[in-house]
Amino acid sequence: xxxxxxxxxxxxxxxxxxxxxxxxxxxxxxxxxxxxxxxxxxxxxxxxxxxxxxxxxxxxxxxxxxxxxxxxxxxxxxxxxxxxxxxxxxxxxxxxxxxxxxxxxxxxxxxxxxxxxxxxxxxxxxxxxxxxxxxxxxxxxxxxxxxxxxxxxxxxxxxxxxxxxxxxxxxxxxxxxxxxxxxxxxxxxxxxxxxxxxxxxxxxxxxxxxxxxxxxxxxxxxxxxxxxxxxxxxxxxxxxxxxxxxxxxxxxxxxxxxxxxxxxxxxxxxxxxxxxxxxxxxxxxxxxxxxxxxxxxxxxxxxxxxxxxxxxxxxxxxxxxxxxxxxxxxxxxxxxxx
Numbered sequence: 001x002x003x004x005x006x007x008x009x010x011x012x013x014x015x016x017x018x019x020x021x022x023x024x025x026x027x028x029x030x031x032x033x034x035x036x037x038x039x040x041x042x043x044x045x046x047x048x049x050x051x052x053x054x055x056x057x058x059x060x061x062x063x064x065x066x067x068x069x070x071x072x073x074x075x076x077x078x079x080x081x082x083x084x085x086x087x088x089x090x091x092x093x094x095x096x097x098x099x100x101x102x103x104x105x106x107x108x109x110x111x112x113x114x115x116x117x118x119x120x121x122x123x124x125x126x127x128x129x130x131x132x133x134x135x136x137x138x139x140x141x142x143x144x145x146x147x148x149x150x151x152x153x154x155x156x157x158x159x160x161x162x163x164x165x166x167x168x169x170x171x172x173x174x175x176x177x178x179x180x181x182x183x184x185x186x187x188x189x190x191x192x193x194x195x196x197x198x199x200x201x202x203x204x205x206x207x208x209x210x211x212x213x214x215x216x217x218x219x220x221x222x223x224x225x226x227x228x229x230x231x232x233x234x235x236x237x238x239x240x241x242x243x244x245x246x247x248x249x250x251x252x253x254x255x256x257x258x259x260x261x262x263x264x265x266x267x268x269x270x271x272x273x274x275x276x277x278x279x280x281x282x283x284x285x286x287x288x289x290x291x292x293x294x295x296x297x298x299x300x301x302x303x304x305x306x307x308x309x310x311x312x313x314x315x316x317x318x319x320x321x322x323x324x325x326x327x328x329x330x331x332x333x334x335x336x337x338x
Contacts, residue, residue: 017048018121019100023090024053027108028061035069038114042075045118047102052077054094057084070320082315088190089314091170095182097319103174111210112171119206120173129201132165132172137209164197165205172196186313189303243296251289 020038024031035051042049053066055078063080070076079097081090091105102124106112116133123131170192174182181199197203 015046015048016102017100018045018050018102018104019098020049020051020104020106020117021091021094021098022051022053022106022108023056023087023094024058024062024066024108025056025084025087025090026058026060026062028058028065030109031062031065031069034108034110034114037110039073041114041117045121047121048100050075050077050100052079052094052097054079054081054090056081056087056090067320078318078320080316080318080320082317085314087170088192091192092182092190093314093316095174095179098179101176103176103179105170105172105174107170112169113208116171116206116208117173123204123206124173124175127202128204129175129178130172130196130199130203132168132196132203132205133208134165134205135167135169135210136207162194162198164194165203168193168205170196175201177201188309188311188313247289248293251286 022034027034038051053069053076055063055066063078066076066078070078077097079093081093085093094105095103102121104117104120106114106117112133120131120133174196178199178201181201182195185195185199
């Protein structure tokens with residue numbers, strides 16, 4: 001009996017979907033150009049695309065610009081946080097609202113070129129769950145910033161229990177199962193580069209040249225970068241605590257040895273002149289070591305204190321799901337707190 005014509009037809013493969021997460025804090029100067037270049041990339045992809053802008057408490061016209069894009073483009077969604085929670089939390093909010101088969105995380109400042117997205121997608125289709133863009137050059141940045149970034153990533157390699165790829169920012173693609181894994185991590189102090197590495201799964205680097213910032217000013221000054229480095233090290237390593245322990249042991253042995261030396265010297269030669277300068281130096285040194293050790297312990301205790309409160313990662317002021325998004329009722333399902 002011949003097969004029916006409909007039975008011989010192969011079932012067409014479902015159209016894959018892509019979600020692009022863009023955290024934005026006071027990015028009014030770059031958003032129009034970023035959106036234009038991203039749309040050009042979308043036009044060359046054979047996927048259903050959406051872009052999720054996360055407004056992280058901006059005080060300029062960022063929210064107004066994103067709202068205008070939302071009204072004009074059915075692929076645009078807006079996640080508006082109730083205040084500025086920081087970029088790491090904004091990324092978590094974006095991941096919570098992204099339901100594409102593949103999810104891209106990218107900054108709006110155009111230092112990370114959207115034109116690299118098709119290459120990330122191609123590696124994802126080859127079977128990789130995390131495809132991260134690895135910087136081979138950092139144009140437009142000072143020598144000091146390049147040097148400190150280089151040293152920071154190499155230090156992470158030494159002290160962290162998880163291998164965090166060097167010279168790699170947040171620009172990357174995550175598969176669906178990688179996104180679901182990230183959603184399970186609800187810690188308050190978030191070092192996203194470390195979390196992306198911690199979840200594992202097959203990962204692939206894609207080298208690229210990082211461009212200078214298109215417009216506006218970077219929100220990362222050296223103080224913020226210093227705190228960010230502390231966050232990364234304390235989130236994924238107990239090394240500082242061990243260092244404090246080793247310094248304490250070495251100091252104790254040194255003090256014991258010096259005391260023994262002074263005792264022998266006094267017995268053999270006497271000590272007619274009191275060693276006031278030596279005493280002051282020793283006291284100041286021991287006090288400095290103690291305060292340093294207490295400070296390191298305090299950093300970890302402060303993180304434990306914050307985690308013990310079990311506060312939500314962020315609060316939503318508004319969520320506008322794109323009319324053409326993959327899950328138009330997602331905002332109603334998720335509610336207003338996380």
